[in-house]
Amino acid sequence: xxxxxxxxxxxxxxxxxxxxxxxxxxxxxxxxxxxxxxxxxxxxxxxxxxxxxxxxxxxxxxxxxxxxxxxxxxxxxxxxxxxxxxxxxxxxxxxxxxxxxxxxxxxxxxxxxxxxxxxxxxxxxxxxxxxxxxxxxxxxxxxxxxxxxxxxxxxxxxxxxxxxxxxxxxxxxxxxxxxxxxxxxxxxxxxxxxxxxxxxxxxxxxxxxxxxxxxxxxxxxxxxxxxxxxxxxxxxxxxxxxxxxxxxxxxxxxxxxx
Amino acid sequence: xxxxxxxxxxxxxxxxxxxxxxxxxxxxxxxxxxxxxxxxxxxxxxxxxxxxxxxxxxxxxxxxxxxxxxxxxxxxxxxxxxxxxxxxxxxxxxxxxxxxxxxxxxxxxxxxxxxxxxxxxxxxxxxxxxxxxxxxxxxxxxxxxxxxxxxxxxxxxxxxxxxxxxxxxxxxxxxxxxxxxxxxxxxxxxxxxxxxxxxxxxxxxxxxxxxxxxxxxxxxxxxxxxxxxxxxxxxxxxxxxxxxxxxxxxxxxxxxxxxxxxxxxxxxxxxxxxxxxxxxxxxxxxxxxxxxxxxxxxxxxxxxxxxxxxxxxxxxxxxxxxxxxxxxxxxxxxxxxxxxxxxxxxxxxxxxxxxxxxxxxx
Amino acid sequence: xxxxxxxxxxxxxxxxxxxxxxxxxxxxxxxxxxxxxxxxxxxxxxxxxxxxxxxxxxxxxxxxxxxxxxxxxxxxxxxxxxxxxxxxxxxxxxxxxxxxxxxxxxxxxxxxxxxxxxxxxxxxxxxxxxxxxxxxxxxxxxxxxxxxxxxxxxxxxxxxxxxxxxxxxxxxxxxxxxxxxxxxxxxxxxxxxxxxxxxxxxxxxxxxxxxxxxxxxxxxxxxxxxxxxxxxxxxxxxxxxxxxxxxxxxxxxxxxxxxxxxxxxxxxxxxxxxxxxxxxxxxxxxxxxxxxxxxxxxxxxxxxxxxxxxxxxxxxxxxxxxxxxxxxxxxxxxxxxxxxxxxxxxxxxxxxxxxxxxxxxx
Numbered sequence: 014x015x016x017x018x019x020x021x022x023x024x025x026x027x028x029x030x031x032x033x034x035x036x037x038x039x040x041x042x043x044x045x046x047x048x049x050x051x052x053x054x055x056x057x058x059x060x061x062x063x064x065x066x067x068x069x070x071x072x073x074x075x076x077x078x079x080x081x082x083x084x085x086x087x088x089x090x091x092x093x094x095x096x097x098x099x100x101x102x103x104x105x106x107x108x109x110x111x112x113x114x115x116x117x118x119x120x121x122x123x124x125x126x127x128x129x130x131x132x133x134x135x136x137x138x139x140x141x142x143x144x145x146x147x148x149x150x151x152x153x154x155x156x157x158x159x160x161x162x163x164x165x166x167x168x169x170x171x172x173x174x175x176x177x178x179x180x181x182x183x184x185x186x187x188x189x190x191x192x193x194x195x196x197x198x199x200x201x202x203x204x205x206x207x208x209x210x211x212x213x214x215x216x217x218x219x220x221x222x223x224x225x226x227x228x229x230x231x232x233x234x235x236x237x238x239x240x241x242x243x244x245x246x247x248x249x250x251x252x253x254x255x256x257x258x259x260x261x262x263x264x265x266x267x268x269x270x271x
Numbered sequence: 272x273x274x275x276x277x278x279x280x281x282x283x284x285x286x287x288x289x290x291x292x293x294x295x296x297x298x299x300x301x302x303x304x305x306x307x308x309x310x311x312x313x314x315x316x317x318x319x320x321x322x323x324x325x326x327x328x329x330x331x332x333x334x335x336x337x338x339x340x341x342x343x344x345x346x347x348x349x350x351x352x353x354x355x356x357x358x359x360x361x362x363x364x365x366x367x368x369x370x371x372x373x374x375x376x377x378x379x380x381x382x383x384x385x386x387x388x389x390x391x392x393x394x395x396x397x398x399x400x401x402x403x404x405x406x407x408x409x410x411x412x413x414x415x416x417x418x419x420x421x422x423x424x425x426x427x428x429x430x431x432x433x434x435x436x437x438x439x440x441x442x443x444x445x446x447x448x449x450x451x452x453x454x455x456x457x458x459x460x461x462x463x464x465x466x467x468x469x470x471x472x473x474x475x476x477x478x479x480x481x482x483x484x485x486x487x488x489x490x491x492x493x494x495x496x497x498x499x500x501x502x503x504x505x506x507x508x509x510x511x512x513x514x515x516x517x518x519x520x521x522x523x524x525x526x527x528x529x530x531x532x533x534x535x536x537x538x539x540x541x542x543x544x545x546x547x548x549x550x551x552x553x554x555x556x557x558x559x560x561x562x563x564x565x566x567x568x569x570x571x572x573x574x575x576x577x578x579x580x581x582x583x584x585x586x587x588x589x590x591x592x593x594x595x596x597x598x599x600x601x602x603x604x605x606x607x608x609x610x611x612x613x614x615x616x617x618x619x620x621x622x623x624x625x626x627x628x629x630x631x632x633x
Numbered sequence: 634x635x636x637x638x639x640x641x642x643x644x645x646x647x648x649x650x651x652x653x654x655x656x657x658x659x660x661x662x663x664x665x666x667x668x669x670x671x672x673x674x675x676x677x678x679x680x681x682x683x684x685x686x687x688x689x690x691x692x693x694x695x696x697x698x699x700x701x702x703x704x705x706x707x708x709x710x711x712x713x714x715x716x717x718x719x720x721x722x723x724x725x726x727x728x729x730x731x732x733x734x735x736x737x738x739x740x741x742x743x744x745x746x747x748x749x750x751x752x753x754x755x756x757x758x759x760x761x762x763x764x765x766x767x768x769x770x771x772x773x774x775x776x777x778x779x780x781x782x783x784x785x786x787x788x789x790x791x792x793x794x795x796x797x798x799x800x801x802x803x804x805x806x807x808x809x810x811x812x813x814x815x816x817x818x819x820x821x822x823x824x825x826x827x828x829x830x831x832x833x834x835x836x837x838x839x840x841x842x843x844x845x846x847x848x849x850x851x852x853x854x855x856x857x858x859x860x861x862x863x864x865x866x867x868x869x870x871x872x873x874x875x876x877x878x879x880x881x882x883x884x885x886x887x888x889x890x891x892x893x894x895x896x897x898x899x900x901x902x903x904x905x906x907x908x909x910x911x912x913x914x915x916x917x918x919x920x921x922x923x924x925x926x927x928x929x930x931x932x933x934x935x936x937x938x939x940x941x942x943x944x945x946x947x948x949x950x951x952x953x954x955x956x957x958x959x960x961x962x963x964x965x966x967x968x969x970x971x972x973x974x975x976x977x978x979x980x981x982x983x984x985x986x987x988x989x990x991x992x993x994x995x
Binding site for chain 3: 331332335336338339340341342343344345346347349350352353356357359360409410411412413414416417421432435436437439440441442443444445446447448450451452453456463467493496497500524525526527529547550551553554555556557560561582585586589597600601604607608611612614615616618619622623
């Protein structure tokens, strides 16, 4: 079910500003790939261009080629909504729909796809919540507002919402940056389990986290403010953190930079 | 999302909730100012005289506080006074009324045996407002969505500004336009409706057509349109981007994103905007006084000359009203006051509820 | 726990693996539009049931249906819904622009007719039905005086009330005041006019007018104050809440008493925003007709004394000229309307620009 993503010379703009330049990398199925780098280096931009969320912002556009199992994501005939269903996304801040209950949040994506039968929805919700390690905590209050949960629970609710539509790839944009250490740990555990099923790409500022959860790591950097972000090094996580081939990577990993 | 509780506590219920600045200033005033008997820190020695300045400051503080409180109370006094004075002038006229105020269909309070009833007027008021909202609300919401989520951002802002300006155009101008210009197409339309749909009672009758409930309601709709649009556009713009992106990331189309994230979030705001528009429509005077045919009688016919509302009747009948006539008009105004009060209070309750909800949720 | 996750694995892909979707070609929408137009013309003229307007309306409906059907067949239901709603929202915009553009166009074209020195330099005194000249000088004087006095009454009262609610008020009482300020925004202008009629004109004014009730510009100012007060309080309140707490803290730390802090630090900081709110309130009050009609009485001659005898106002002038039988009065009405709109819009635009420049905490 999980898919391989190949990026070739991806360049992304915000209006006239070039945010990333010539990013090329291949993400293997059923792995966790971490994108690390200093602030403003374009890792989030790259992540958002994978499921075409980048273009939601006015004036934003992407050049180059991004494919998922050899299908061009940016092909003219491609249905954007199909891309986003195939490549789900979890955001930096937990963003459950504030007017919906926990249950409604989880099945929101299914409802969009026209699933109406209550029994199917309930089954899918339970499955997604179990997969997100949240079922036991919320099973007695599925009708309560999703916004009433703690931050970590909300983020797991958002993960459940994302995986409920059964995507093939899950993008996570600093999913733990707004969470306390215990919730962070819960999410990291979850990632280990989810990579059995999904291809996961995670943006993180936290290098320990990248080292803990990811199979491969891509290091992005910029020369100076205003320059586009570039991919400096992409390799097995172990290699990156023990014996990086680029000086810049080593400086960043050891804290001598940024 | 993070700032929601802060902001809503501020804009929200004020006293009983815990707006941080209030709570803070309470503490601060106790700390700094002027509790008699609190020993002053010794290092606070500007001028040295301790007791006298403190007592003076205390007096000024208290006076100023009292002044502001009096101003606040004035609001309550004004609202109460409105009710009291309207009632005091309405009662003699109501006593003199020789017909039932609620059921009599007609308005002749200036005769020696005054006869007047509110029924037809209240009916016309509610009918014209309801029709106006029926026509204005879908269009207004459509425009608000267009401005907030479809139009390019710059265009949306510019047009939003324009809509705000239109909301400021005085009603007498809309009335004049409706009477002199808009009445022609409406008359043609009414004749057309009468020809092909005359079998429906609301489009029946033999004319003349034109200065009808339909014209009045259309003008009203055009007038409340900018108000409802402006308010709901603001509500739509407040939808957290995070929620919109969440919907899009689930593979929603733009319309599905609006249905999933924007509309549910904005629903209480929309209801409040509609209620405020309704309040405006119910109380609208001059535009209707200029566009309605002014008749007395309860009829659902929308296209024949006719129609009347409480407010329009006050403007029209005021000129030749004698003492009882004025009292009768004031009595009708009292009814209008009560209706709008109910509408407004319900709108406010909805808004306040919503604030509590977002507060507790966030 | 891991076992629960693995339940995902054996399931076959629920969704088609292709990302491609069949799309309507770019020419589809114009083609559907053309088809709809032709079909509508055929139906309307074939059956002889109307003219070009009906063709356009019917074509729009057919276009929406056709678009949905075509998109549904090619792209699927979700996309069809998205397209149809998008088309609906765009047409709502067009639908609303038409009448509003007509209002603006008529206002300018008809209003320009009497836009001359005579109009702004003379009153309606001794102007008969056959006289083409006559102007609105008296009405402009009236509007300026009434709105000016109303502002003088409202601003201090509104500021103090807002200060109480934001800085001092706590508990149920302050909440009640806030609530009723909100409710007060919805009081119809005609009710405020009736209130002042009952209270000031009929009861108070006879005390110093030989026992006879007397209309006056001041009474109109009172009625306008009732309408302006809630707007001023609300906008001031919002601005006061935006003043950052550290600013106050700084003043308190210097030992400045609270009332001085409010007057010297908080108010000046919030001033531009407060001015914006006041200007918006003034703009709205200047356009009010009904209360002036009820309590100022109107009049044809110049009366610069707001405390005695009838006064007119621009809005009332429009209403009265519109109701006048003279063939010259419509031109006067339109020019007065144009003047009024210009006045109101200048105030509104200035207020909005000021608000845009002053971004206190926004």
